[in-house]
Amino acid sequence: xxxxxxxxxxxxxxxxxxxxxxxxxxxxxxxxxxxxADKIRIAVFSDKPPFGYVDENGDNQGYxxxxxxxxxxxxxxxxxxxxxxxxxxxxxxEVLQADKADLVLxxxxxxxxxxxxxxxxxxxxxxxxxxxxxxxxxxTDVAQLAxxxxxxxxxxxxxxxxxxxxxxxxxxxxxxxxxxFNSLRDGRGVGLAHDNTLIFAWVRENPGFVTSIDFLGSLDxxxxxxxxxxxxxxxxxxxxxxxxxxxxxxxxxxxxxxKPVYGDSVDPETVVxxxxxxx
Amino acid sequence: MLDSVTSIFxxxxxxxxxxxxxxxxxxxxxxxVLLSMFLGIIVGLMMTSKNRLLLAGTRVYLEIIxxxxxxxxxxxxxxxxxxIWGINLSAMSVAxxxxxxxxxxxxxDLVRGAVTSMPRHQRESxxxxxxxxxxINRYIIIPQAVRRLVPGVINLTTRMIKTTPFVFFIxxxxxxxxxxxxxxxxxxxxVMASFWVYGLIFLIYFIxxxxxxxxxxxxxxxWES
Numbered sequence: 001x002x003x004x005x006x007x008x009x010x011x012x013x014x015x016x017x018x019x020x021x022x023x024x025x026x027x028x029x030x031x032x033x034x035x036x037a038d039k040i041r042i043a044v045f046s047d048k049p050p051f052g053y054v055d056e057n058g059d060n061q062g063y064x065x066x067x068x069x070x071x072x073x074x075x076x077x078x079x080x081x082x083x084x085x086x087x088x089x090x091x092x093x094e095v096l097q098a099d100k101a102d103l104v105l106x107x108x109x110x111x112x113x114x115x116x117x118x119x120x121x122x123x124x125x126x127x128x129x130x131x132x133x134x135x136x137x138x139x140t141d142v143a144q145l146a147x148x149x150x151x152x153x154x155x156x157x158x159x160x161x162x163x164x165x166x167x168x169x170x171x172x173x174x175x176x177x178x179x180x181f182n183s184l185r186d187g188r189g190v191g192l193a194h195d196n197t198l199i200f201a202w203v204r205e206n207p208g209f210v211t212s213i214d215f216l217g218s219l220d221x222x223x224x225x226x227x228x229x230x231x232x233x234x235x236x237x238x239x240x241x242x243x244x245x246x247x248x249x250x251x252x253x254x255x256x257x258x259k260p261v262y263g264d265s266v267d268p269e270t271v272v273x274x275x276x277x278x279x
Numbered sequence: 280m281l282d283s284v285t286s287i288f289x290x291x292x293x294x295x296x297x298x299x300x301x302x303x304x305x306x307x308x309x310x311x312v313l314l315s316m317f318l319g320i321i322v323g324l325m326m327t328s329k330n331r332l333l334l335a336g337t338r339v340y341l342e343i344i345x346x347x348x349x350x351x352x353x354x355x356x357x358x359x360x361x362x363i364w365g366i367n368l369s370a371m372s373v374a375x376x377x378x379x380x381x382x383x384x385x386x387x388d389l390v391r392g393a394v395t396s397m398p399r400h401q402r403e404s405x406x407x408x409x410x411x412x413x414x415i416n417r418y419i420i421i422p423q424a425v426r427r428l429v430p431g432v433i434n435l436t437t438r439m440i441k442t443t444p445f446v447f448f449i450x451x452x453x454x455x456x457x458x459x460x461x462x463x464x465x466x467x468x469x470v471m472a473s474f475w476v477y478g479l480i481f482l483i484y485f486i487x488x489x490x491x492x493x494x495x496x497x498x499x500x501x502w503e504s
Contacts, residue, residue, distance in 0.1 A: 047463040054460045056291025086450050098358040099367055
């Protein structure tokens with residue numbers, strides 16, 4: 001027992017010493033560094049279609065990736081000068097802080113908490129709530145929900161929005177997306193509320209259901225993120241995105257990547273960002 | 280049914296992507312297992328020495344590695360090393376480094392166990408006929424200890440191979456991650472996709488690990504006779 005305690009303290013002492021003598025890591029000339037390496041490292045998802053995924057040929061694809069290639073083209077003159085770092089949702093902040101990627105384009109929703117740890121550029125997409133309901137009994141107005149059962153996922157924006165603003169609606173909560181959607185199919189609720197981007201894709205695959213409300217609640221934006229304090233790259237990105245708004249580039253990205261999944265019935269304006277919202 | 284199988288594995292480069300993932304898995308496993316065997320023997324012998332400094336050092340190392348989950352070690356070397364000390368290692372080198380550190384610690388403990396379990400008279404007999412300490416280790420202790428080691432080493436090897444999928448948490452696309460990517464894009468059209476893809480991955484791990492345990496059985500039988 002005594003030797004175990006000794007071992008522990010010896011280990012702890014070594015660890016503390018190493019942390020105490022850590023050199024300062026500085027970030028300077030970020031744009032030059034990228035140009036020198038002649039490639040930009042962009043963190044994207046590898047298994048979240050249609051935003052970021054790897055297709056059957058092993059190529060990265062999706063809405064986020066479409067923007068990533070354009071950024072590489074405008075910064076380095078070639079859309080292939082991008083090295084994709086494949087991230088999990090939980091490591092999106094770490095890859096920037098640990099300098100494993102220059103930029104994150106992984107469906108990263110802007111929140112105040114996250115904005116303290118990374119710097120967000122201007123948004124390239126927006127997301128709000130949507131409601132899916134049966135075609136023959138569509139919920140087109142939140143007022144219809146009073147006293148009825150609505151399906152949501154625990155801890156999502158849909159959950160907090162209805163709990164806070166519409167206590168008259170009875171919520172049925174699930175942990176998993178699959179469970180929630182299955183219970184809508186079984187008729188356990190009159191509708192299901194979730195991110196509209198997810199609702200659009202699900203309704204397309206499930207005939208008999210419609211997106212009866214496509215835009216509800218507070219609007220969240222999705223934006224590129226860079227390491228905190230990397231002002232040089234952030235300024236360049238903001239100017240770039242400003243230019244892309246003018247070109248209607250995000251509508252083009254929508255048509256190429258999201259439209260095949262969402263179908264013609266969805267209004268691109270519910271997802272795509274143009275100049276106005278950025279303010 | 281055959282259609283659903285061929286459409287997954289034959290569409291695009293899916294099959295060769297899985298093989299590339301397998302190569303990543305094998306590369307990490309083979310390099311770190313071999314390094315662990317080699318370094319583990321050295322550290323293990325250090326643990327049997329009488330030098331107190333050496334004993335304390337190896338003890339601290341073993342205990343730290345043993346209490347730390349592999350995932351924490353991976354994060355520590357991939358993210359924290361870069362964040363705090365500015366040492367930016369590639370994901371692949373972090374994977375090999377962490378698996379080697381872990382394997383070496385476990386291997387060293389196996390070696391220590393095998394050596395110290397050797398009856399004392401073996402060493403004393405060696406001294407009596409005038410062998411030096413290193414000769415005793417080389418000709419008497421090690422050959423016998425190796426036989427006692429085999430089951431533990433085989434167990435460690437297969438355990439290390441089976442733990443490699445953790446590397447996708449530091450963004451290395453190994454066999455399991457590639458399988459997951461394929462399931463995600465074919466899953467919408469083909470409900471059986473996850474069954475076939477994970478089934479194949481099971482088969483591949485079996486093909487790798489089963490011969491290793493057969494080999495250990497063969498060695499044990501051979502030495503018994």
